[in-house]
Amino acid sequence: xxxxxxxxxxxxALPMFVMSVGGIFSEKSGITNLALEGLQGFGAFCGSxxxxxxxxxxxxxxxxxxxxxxLIAFAGGMLYAMLHVLLCIKFKANQIISGVVxxxxxxxxxxxxxxxxxxxxFSEKSNKFVLETSMRFTVPGLSRIPVLGAVFTNVYxxxxxxxxxxxxxxxxxxxxxxxMHLRACGDNxxxxxxxxxxxxxVRAIAVILSGGxxxxxxxxxxxxxxxxxxxxIYLGFGYLAIAALIFxxxxxxxxxxxxxxxxxxxxxxxxxxxxxxxxxxxxDLVRILPYVLTLFLLIFFSKNNRSPRAxxxxxxxxxx
Amino acid sequence: MKKALVKLxxxxxxxxxxxxxxSIAISLIVGSVILILIGKNPLSAYGNLLQGTGILPxxxxxxxxxxxxxxxxxxxxxxxxxFASLAVSVALKCGLxxxxxxxxxxxxxxxxxxxxxxxxxxAPVAKPLVIIIGILVGGLVGGLIGWLKYRxxxxxxxxxIMLNYTLMYIVTFFINxxxxxxxxxxxxxxTDASRLTLxxxxxxxxxxxxxxxxxxAILTAVLIKFIMDRTTTGFEIKAVGLSHxxxxxxxxxIRNNIIKTMVISGALSGIAGVTYFCGYTGSIQPGVxxxxxxxxxxxxxxxxxxxxxxxxxxxxxxxxxxxxxYLSSQQGVDIEIADLITAxxxxxxxxxxxxxxxxxxxxxxxxxxxxxx
Numbered sequence: 001x002x003x004x005x006x007x008x009x010x011x012x013a014l015p016m017f018v019m020s021v022g023g024i025f026s027e028k029s030g031i032t033n034l035a036l037e038g039l040q041g042f043g044a045f046c047g048s049x050x051x052x053x054x055x056x057x058x059x060x061x062x063x064x065x066x067x068x069x070x071l072i073a074f075a076g077g078m079l080y081a082m083l084h085v086l087l088c089i090k091f092k093a094n095q096i097i098s099g100v101v102x103x104x105x106x107x108x109x110x111x112x113x114x115x116x117x118x119x120x121x122f123s124e125k126s127n128k129f130v131l132e133t134s135m136r137f138t139v140p141g142l143s144r145i146p147v148l149g150a151v152f153t154n155v156y157x158x159x160x161x162x163x164x165x166x167x168x169x170x171x172x173x174x175x176x177x178x179x180m181h182l183r184a185c186g187d188n189x190x191x192x193x194x195x196x197x198x199x200x201x202v203r204a205i206a207v208i209l210s211g212g213x214x215x216x217x218x219x220x221x222x223x224x225x226x227x228x229x230x231x232x233i234y235l236g237f238g239y240l241a242i243a244a245l246i247f248x249x250x251x252x253x254x255x256x257x258x259x260x261x262x263x264x265x266x267x268x269x270x271x272x273x274x275x276x277x278x279x280x281x282x283x284d285l286v287r288i289l290p291y292v293l294t295l296f297l298l299i300f301f302s303k304n305n306r307s308p309r310a311x312x313x314x315x316x317x318x319x320x
Numbered sequence: 321m322k323k324a325l326v327k328l329x330x331x332x333x334x335x336x337x338x339x340x341x342x343s344i345a346i347s348l349i350v351g352s353v354i355l356i357l358i359g360k361n362p363l364s365a366y367g368n369l370l371q372g373t374g375i376l377p378x379x380x381x382x383x384x385x386x387x388x389x390x391x392x393x394x395x396x397x398x399x400x401x402x403f404a405s406l407a408v409s410v411a412l413k414c415g416l417x418x419x420x421x422x423x424x425x426x427x428x429x430x431x432x433x434x435x436x437x438x439x440x441x442x443a444p445v446a447k448p449l450v451i452i453i454g455i456l457v458g459g460l461v462g463g464l465i466g467w468l469k470y471r472x473x474x475x476x477x478x479x480x481i482m483l484n485y486t487l488m489y490i491v492t493f494f495i496n497x498x499x500x501x502x503x504x505x506x507x508x509x510x511t512d513a514s515r516l517t518l519x520x521x522x523x524x525x526x527x528x529x530x531x532x533x534x535x536x537a538i539l540t541a542v543l544i545k546f547i548m549d550r551t552t553t554g555f556e557i558k559a560v561g562l563s564h565x566x567x568x569x570x571x572x573x574i575r576n577n578i579i580k581t582m583v584i585s586g587a588l589s590g591i592a593g594v595t596y597f598c599g600y601t602g603s604i605q606p607g608v609x610x611x612x613x614x615x616x617x618x619x620x621x622x623x624x625x626x627x628x629x630x631x632x633x634x635x636x637x638x639x640x641x642x643x644x645x646y647l648s649s650q651q652g653v654d655i656e657i658a659d660l661i662t663a664x665x666x667x668x669x670x671x672x673x674x675x676x677x678x679x680x681x682x683x684x685x686x687x688x689x690x691x692x693x
Contacts, residue, residue: 087667087670087671090674091670091671091673091674092673092674092677093670093671093673093674094621094670094673096417096617096621097617097618097621097666097669097670098670100614100617100618100621100666101618101663101666101667101670103614104614104615104618104659104662104663104666105660105663105664105666105667107659108656108659108660108662108663109660109663111654111656111659112654112656112657112659112660115654115656116654236481236484236485236609239419239481240481242477242478242481243477243478243481243482246475246477246478247478281493281496281497282493284489284490284492284493284496284606284607285489285490285493287485287489288485288486288489288490291482291483291485291486291489292482292486294478294482295468295474295479295482295483295486298468298472298474298478298479299468299472299474302472302473302474302475303472303473304473305473305475307475
């Protein structure tokens with residue numbers, strides 16, 4: 001039972017984590033990013049479309065469509081994030097409005113396009129791109145370790161990808177000049193500007209990156225939980241990722257903790273239901289577990305939470 | 321060109337209103353381009369939106385229906401939207417972002433449905449009671465978020481998101497276990513006596529749905545406007561929203577105002593919930609967070625988070641969402657096209673601040689140029 005909890009928990013927590021990391025990049029640079037939900041959906045749309053199209057071009061067992069779809073999703077997410085950049089930085093829109101609007105547009109646009117494309121290319125009326133469920137692998141040897149071995153059992157390839165990305169982003173955020181500039185832009189853009197940093201450029205890159213990272217999260221959900229792209233991808237995982245990053249106080253490692261906690265609570269609830277053999281309606285009651293637990297833990301952990309100082313403020317050079 | 325734009329948008333008075341209209345006009349043009357691209361006539365498509373909401377007459381009507389019945393059912397959909405956008409506006413005034421409107425709507429709607437909505441109470445008692453329960457439940461959830469924010473420094477966005485899901489799953493559990501209608505798989509419909517919409521009233525040879533809460537929605541908007549602009553309560557809320565430190569220095573309690581604002585915002589969401597679930601729909605669909613709560617954020621911001629502005633922006637957005645059904649049946653286009661146009665409108669509305677700065681700057685430039693001459 002602990003094995004399933006760990007396996008399912010990781011498979012849920014890691015895609016959420018990569019979205020949160022995207023959110024951290026954007027918010028640490030001073031741009032509120034409620035658009036994660038739309039970004040992950042749009043990215044998953046691009047990736048799934050690519051996967052469906054490539055499936056014709058490659059032999060049945062080829063893994064290429066799988067990897068290429070991640071690449072396309074990443075690119076699509078970055079491209080779509082430029083809309084948020086355009087609204088927030090160029091047109092000085094309120095960042096919350098912009099985020100909500102980007103989400104609304106993503107839902108409308110991807111649903112519309114999915115229907116159109118299905119009709120035009122495959123002449124069927126469907127709002128879905130059906131994908132294969134991602135393959136999984138088990139690390140020989142390591143998976144034999146009691147309890148912890150579950151971490152290496154039935155792993156989705158995207159989990160490895162996300163871990164790699166997390167390490168790189170952690171390095172970029174805390175060990176490179178760009179990371180320092182980014183954090184400076186979120187806390188005190190005026191002094192960053194005085195130090196010769198192009199605030200808007202740093203912020204734009206951060207938001208675009210957050211789009212790409214969210215897209216990887218969205219694509220992973222499309223490959224694992226739903227095994228398709230459909231409007232059902234907009235289940236609110238993006239909002240959960242935002243909650244996780246605030247819980248993690250806008251830093252990468254504590255956010256990983258928050259995501260893992262959430263994922264494990266979720267899979268533990270489901271395992272519990274199966275164990276006790278309760279009727280399926282009780283599923284819904286157990287599903288509240290991660291949310292309530294998060295809220296409860298926040299009571300103890302959010303005392304010293306502090307958002308980046310300039311978060312949500314439009315950067316105005318003249319204000320200095 | 322520049323001069324024409326400045327002239328069109330005015331200098332100070334009514335500038336925001338004109339800019340809003342301007343951005344709506346531009347987005348309708350963009351919408352037309354989309355419609356032309358998919359091979360539809362934009363004028364007739366927009367006409368369909370208005371016909372579907374009873375603002376223009378349709379070509380033909382089914383028995384016992386005419387323009388007025390369509391318009392009344394449009395008002396029926398509009399009522400909860402006004403309340404929901406007011407809820408977002410009030411919170412924004414205090415610098416709080418209420419993303420939990422959906423959860424509060426659901427909780428209030430559910431509480432009112434299973435208590436009064438399924439009892440045998442007579443209409444004069446049941447209807448006010450439904451609204452009171454809505455206010456209480458919504459206010460309670462809102463107050464909880466406010467209290468958590470003040471007492472434990474929990475960001476209101478996080479607690480609201482967590483509560484949205486928690487409430488949704490609890491409501492889903494209870495509906496599926498105890499109140500499910502075997503045919504529709506939704507919750508058992510509320511009794512006619514407690515429903516805030518009089519459904520299928522037969523007068524003048526018509527069958528009309530009358531939303532009783534609609535006048536109440538307009539009154540509430542005016543009341544909120546009055547409280548915000550003319551009373552100490554409103555002043556304090558806005559002061560806290562503008563600067564915690566300045567407000568504290570002036571002796572305004574941040575704690576009280578955060579909680580007060582969230583209670584008001586929650587109560588408004590609660591009324592939105594009962595007018596939606598015990599009025600417009602009459603039953604609750606399990607397993608879904610109502611999307612209206614999220615759209616209300618955009619609607620409120622389109623209305624410049626002003627209570628009166630909210631009425632107009634709700635009006636506009638509801639025309640798009642409600643008229644879309646008729647549009648898609650008439651033109652054979654996907655229903656999402658209306659959402660697409662809505663999103664475009666919101667994008668341009670989001671840029672209104674930029675347009676305002678641009679106009680102000682251009683005015684200054686023109687004045688300077690004329691001064692030099």
